[in-house]
Amino acid sequence: MANTKELSVEEKLRALYDLQLIDTRIDEIRNVRGELPLEVEDLEDEVAGLTTRSEKLKQDLDGIDEQIKSKKAAIEDHQAAIKKYTKQQDSVRNNREFNSLTKEVEFQELEIQLAEKQIKELKASMEHKKEVISNSKEKLEAKSSHLKHKKSELSDIMSETEKEETFLAQKSAEFEALIEERLLAAYKRIRSSVRNGLAVVSIERGASAGSFFTIPPQTQVEIAGRKKIITDEHSGRILVDSSLAEEEREKMQQLFAQI
16 A cells, blocks of 8 residues: 655654564574475475386386396297298208208297397396486485475474464564655665665664774764654665664564564
């Protein structure tokens, strides 16, 4: 819902700091999850890959088995041909026919030897693939177990934080709606460029929170006056005075306590 009236600078600063406190709390919740969602996603990809590979290897085994059956059937055909040609040799009329049949028998014997050699190679390939399948199965079981554990871990964290994160995301959107587009864009730009996501910080002991650079006294007076938006010349962060920050922290603590 868009803001219907122009906010004063102080109201803008309060809204910005409130938004920062809410977004920081959301960051903390997401940090609890850490790399878990990515770990789960990576494990799911690994399990899917291993499953596909195992299925492919099993299909290869079926294919090899069919080839072996085909070779064995061919051997039987060659053996039957040898019997036929050998029997025909008993009734030949001349040496030329006998020699021709002898060559046919020799050819069939060579075909049998070739088929037997191919069967041996196919069986060796089959044993190798069975070993790979066994190793893949062990790896798949281990990864699946690990995935189940990580999913359970993530589910537990999500169930604990989902309600709070949803509530805070809604509040974040509400406070964003209070802030003019240009200022909100600056807030988001600063927030994305700093490691800890702090785009709005208070003055603590003469320096911006988390910084060792002292803010000049005159600038501190201007910040406390809450008449204009002032940024830290070193970090680019938007600065608020400590009193305002403390007041808004107390207000936000009450809001968070509602969850």
